[in-house]
Amino acid sequence: MSDEKQKILHLHNRAGFGISPIAFVKAGKQGLKHEVNSLMGDACKELPIKVLSESPFAKYEEQMSVGRDRSARLQMIQKEVRASRAKIRDMNVLWMNQLVDPQAVVREKLTLFWHDHFGVRNLVGYYAQEHNNTLRKHALGKFGDLLLAVTKDPAMLQFLNNQQNVKRKPNENFARELLELFTLGRGNYSEQDIKNAARAFTGWGYGRFSGEFRVKNFQHDSGPKEFMGKKGNLTGDDIINALLENRQTARFLAGKLFLYYVSDQEDEEIIDLMGQRLYKTGYDMADLLRYVFESDWFYEDRFMANKIKSPVELINGLRTQLGLTFGRSKALLYLERALGQVLFSPPSVNGWPTGQKWINHTSLMDRMRLPRVLADGTDYMVKPKDDGDANNPLKGDGSRLMQTARIDFEAFNALLDQGKDTEEMIRVLSGFLVGRRLQSETIDAMVEHINRMEGVSSKRLKWQVTTIASLPEYQVN
Amino acid sequence: MKNSRRKFLKQSSLIAAGTVLAPYFINGMSAPMSAFVGKRLVIVQLSGGNDGLNTVVPYSNDLYYKARPQIAIQPREVLKLNDELGFHPAMTGLRSLYDQGLLTVINNVGYPNPDRSHFRSMDIWHTASNAEETWKTGWLGRYLDNACESCQLPHQAIEVDDNLSLVMKGDRLKGMAMTAPDKLMNNIKATNAKDLAKMHEANGGHDDHNLGYLYKTMVETVNSSDYISEKIKKHKSNADYPQNPFAAHLKTIAELIGSGMETSVYYASMTGFDTHARQKTTQQRLLSSYSDSISVFVNDLKEMGELENTVVLTFSEFGRRVGQNASGGTDHGTANNLFVMGGSAQPGFYNQAPDLTDLDNGDLKYEIDFRRVYASLLDNWLGVSSSQVLQRKFKPLNFL
Numbered sequence: 001m002s003d004e005k006q007k008i009l010h011l012h013n014r015a016g017f018g019i020s021p022i023a024f025v026k027a028g029k030q031g032l033k034h035e036v037n038s039l040m041g042d043a044c045k046e047l048p049i050k051v052l053s054e055s056p057f058a059k060y061e062e063q064m065s066v067g068r069d070r071s072a073r074l075q076m077i078q079k080e081v082r083a084s085r086a087k088i089r090d091m092n093v094l095w096m097n098q099l100v101d102p103q104a105v106v107r108e109k110l111t112l113f114w115h116d117h118f119g120v121r122n123l124v125g126y127y128a129q130e131h132n133n134t135l136r137k138h139a140l141g142k143f144g145d146l147l148l149a150v151t152k153d154p155a156m157l158q159f160l161n162n163q164q165n166v167k168r169k170p171n172e173n174f175a176r177e178l179l180e181l182f183t184l185g186r187g188n189y190s191e192q193d194i195k196n197a198a199r200a201f202t203g204w205g206y207g208r209f210s211g212e213f214r215v216k217n218f219q220h221d222s223g224p225k226e227f228m229g230k231k232g233n234l235t236g237d238d239i240i241n242a243l244l245e246n247r248q249t250a251r252f253l254a255g256k257l258f259l260y261y262v263s264d265q266e267d268e269e270i271i272d273l274m275g276q277r278l279y280k281t282g283y284d285m286a287d288l289l290r291y292v293f294e295s296d297w298f299y300e301d302r303f304m305a306n307k308i309k310s311p312v313e314l315i316n317g318l319r320t321q322l323g324l325t326f327g328r329s330k331a332l333l334y335l336e337r338a339l340g341q342v343l344f345s346p347p348s349v350n351g352w353p354t355g356q357k358w359i360n361h362t363s364l365m366d367r368m369r370l371p372r373v374l375a376d377g378t379d380y381m382v383k384p385k386d387d388g389d390a391n392n393p394l395k396g397d398g399s400r401l402m403q404t405a406r407i408d409f410e411a412f413n414a415l416l417d418q419g420k421d422t423e424e425m426i427r428v429l430s431g432f433l434v435g436r437r438l439q440s441e442t443i444d445a446m447v448e449h450i451n452r453m454e455g456v457s458s459k460r461l462k463w464q465v466t467t468i469a470s471l472p473e474y475q476v477n
Numbered sequence: 478m479k480n481s482r483r484k485f486l487k488q489s490s491l492i493a494a495g496t497v498l499a500p501y502f503i504n505g506m507s508a509p510m511s512a513f514v515g516k517r518l519v520i521v522q523l524s525g526g527n528d529g530l531n532t533v534v535p536y537s538n539d540l541y542y543k544a545r546p547q548i549a550i551q552p553r554e555v556l557k558l559n560d561e562l563g564f565h566p567a568m569t570g571l572r573s574l575y576d577q578g579l580l581t582v583i584n585n586v587g588y589p590n591p592d593r594s595h596f597r598s599m600d601i602w603h604t605a606s607n608a609e610e611t612w613k614t615g616w617l618g619r620y621l622d623n624a625c626e627s628c629q630l631p632h633q634a635i636e637v638d639d640n641l642s643l644v645m646k647g648d649r650l651k652g653m654a655m656t657a658p659d660k661l662m663n664n665i666k667a668t669n670a671k672d673l674a675k676m677h678e679a680n681g682g683h684d685d686h687n688l689g690y691l692y693k694t695m696v697e698t699v700n701s702s703d704y705i706s707e708k709i710k711k712h713k714s715n716a717d718y719p720q721n722p723f724a725a726h727l728k729t730i731a732e733l734i735g736s737g738m739e740t741s742v743y744y745a746s747m748t749g750f751d752t753h754a755r756q757k758t759t760q761q762r763l764l765s766s767y768s769d770s771i772s773v774f775v776n777d778l779k780e781m782g783e784l785e786n787t788v789v790l791t792f793s794e795f796g797r798r799v800g801q802n803a804s805g806g807t808d809h810g811t812a813n814n815l816f817v818m819g820g821s822a823q824p825g826f827y828n829q830a831p832d833l834t835d836l837d838n839g840d841l842k843y844e845i846d847f848r849r850v851y852a853s854l855l856d857n858w859l860g861v862s863s864s865q866v867l868q869r870k871f872k873p874l875n876f877l
Contacts, residue, residue, distance in 0.1 A: 472691035
């Protein structure tokens, strides 16, 4: 594979979830820069998710006795939460499909980054959906717009208790996470900053029936505050502006984006460059992605084929590279649970693990077994972790769901010249699937196995692809 | 602290931490180095927030009956242990352990600013952080990190589950998750892991940061599974375990213990305790299952002569509110009791019953910080510095 083709592969692996064999053959004919333009121009479509059309609580407004009856309100919420579960599963499947849509993949993968960054989990379907759409809408825009929009999301207002943040009794939960996790990062602010920020956000909530953002003025503390050099009757908007003016925010974001797009191991110099770029452009995300994808350092050897895939990256990588499809969409949800990453359910506001933390002795075996299970239809037998929550469905080992899997092995013929020997075939396939040369002992063992195989060449091709996808090498890209 | 660790190290430092460990069977080495010092800990997690008040029932307290007109356990049903407290009627097995002097009950265990979210509170119990902190490593993982600098193999701590919980993940080391050794062997066979492990050594390893880690993990898994299957052939339990998944996991643990595995920590969980509705029937079923299974397990250990070397701790991520709700159940609460069996634990009730006159907005107040229980187990049982592992000083209790 030429150097240029290798870079094209790397670009697709990081900007999205890889590329199909047939698309790969066609890709890159006009060079790397053109490929970047193509991705930034044609793979960023915005597809809002519309499983639910309005706040579910609107219909209760007339029934509620002035909304003062707490237990009636709780029952209302509990009822909607139960009804939401199936809806959120539908949203999950929709999003998984958008993540592998070539016209939307770049925006969708970045949306996933923001989903992890803000770590919001909301059990009311409509709020979860609208939050997801907020992330999608602003994903490639200016981070300031995204941050303000997310701050005003009912999902966020509820999740981090800003709905309960009032003048008389401020609740610092949102302000704390805003500084610690969303902008500056730990150690770059004081407890006093948190207190003042919390006061600035008092009264910011949402109508419990309309599900829309509103400022309850009588709950808002409009007294004088001081925050990072700004003084006055600061509001939430002022806090956010102050945070954006602080270069540390750009640096912190750059660090997280580096881990997501470039490498599991931090390179401080590159992160500095990214942070400066972000700050200079007013936190323009589309510009930053383009900047990363067009930089020489992005294509250095040390960064290629060296980042551990998250479960969603692994699943969507198989769907993109191997043309994996399922007869039952529930199989996607089962796999998310089995591998430990469920969309719309980040484990905490801290988001998901990264890098090596995804890998332990059992999870590695489960990941290595997966391609053969999908190809051969054998039992997977992973029982997803049960958190004891009475509200969790999707128990059981999902073997029947997995058996509806189909892989497009034929598509790999597009990569292979006829008449090439076995060893060359392995090189081509492994170059495409795992972005590197396999160790010679591994290649030798594979050649030996293939030479002993009987039957048609398609059987050998299937074996090769499945075997390569089952190597530890497939866990990075 | 460094001295006490050295005291427990069993072998010389042939293998530096951080290099890929050659499979011991290839190099002809004897059993791998471990953190095992002859004492074991078995942790049982009840997921969902078990209702402590209906488990250890304050049957002579009128406030209990006032708060739970439909779901309180009636005095005549309670398995009375003393004047104030008794067990839920389903827990005959636990009652028998109590009578044999094999059970300690610690009441009112919790932590400041309790969180009533399942995953937050469980994370807090797993990481031993304060309520407002989010830590990324578990206390048992950090125990592994601290207990043995040169230990490489993951079977020092085994979680009987398909997925590894946060509690078992340290900074450097982590435990091993597996539901059954033979299943792990099958999983390994269903991949090329064994062949790759041999080839990997022939290749001299991988330099890449991540690929090296992946191969290292794979090699450890292959090595551990060989060691485990070799050992487990030696012991099969004859005890009559009930037919349920939790009992099956306990049986696996008993067999691993009986076969002389050099494993210090085992972890098992039972789920379904989130009784927002229909609590009476659900708890009857769950506590019955728990009690029957754990009593067979404890007696099995006793028969093997291993109970004095093994402490079994049972906990849940929170208790439940004192007052019942409108659906025949209870909602998420705070402080709870926990059970300790085996080892040198002093039997009986460690402290007083919950005070139902002094509640925090309808919730029980904690008296003992759960980190003190962990500190007791670390300092006084496993012999590792609790302040290192828990990253703060907590005064151990004296029940061990």
